[in-house]
Amino acid sequence: MSVELTGLTDRIAVVTGAGRMRSIGRAVAVELARAGCDVVQTGTGRHPDRYPDDEKAAGWRDVDSVADEVRALGRRALPVVCDVATPEGAEELLTAVLAEFGRVDVVVNNAAASRGADRVPVTELDVEVWDHVIAVNLRGTFLMSRAFGRRLIEQGEGGSIINISSIGGKLSGPRTAAYSASKAGVQSLTSSMAKELGSHRIRVNAVCPGVTATGRLDDWSPDAWAAYVTANLPLGRVGTAQEVASTVVFLASDQAAWITGQSWNVDGGQLTVR
Structure with missing residues (x-):
């Protein structure tokens, strides 16, 4: 007997950080649309010169391309360029969502700072780099949750907020202090x-991906990642963005109606006790 996820048809979902071609955000937006949601997807408005080679070759158009995928599944889409790390950005996004759809049901806080200059020891970490990582990863999640949480309370019909965290926040490895802390x-x-928010029937959960096949793996060689996976992941392979997205869709569905306050690892078994 198959289990069908319910409660998502015609719901309005917002997914931040959903503009990259190889990303969890894109997969989440598409899978929520496949489950029946109309989807708002946000991006930072990257200039095409900053696109990686595979996006350039594909003629990728950031959140507009993801919106096309959502519409191809028969759902409505709203691509928005905004900075969710500012109070103004979060509030302007909420205004845009309500103007287009009149309500919100699911919020997925996925926007995150790219790997880069933060991957150094704390003693060598620039304050500006620390502030940027915390601003996007943590402050942005707070600002989005505050703005959209208020709206969910006002609507009085419950809802779901799903934060994309990372097993990095549990491992707290060397040279990842800003990211891990965020x-x-x-x-x-x-x-x-x-x-x-539980008394308002608003559920809040986090998903903690491990090593996932997205553009964020590009800073290591395939051989280096293969060695890491062999040494650390019992299932012996990198995860896919779709596998993370499937967990998000489940947590947003009626079948997860009694799940809140959890931080689920989706990591091939790298962490098994926390």
């Missing part, structure tokens, strides 16, 4: 919000 903060924020 993602641990997202998990703590998730727990507090779940306790605050």
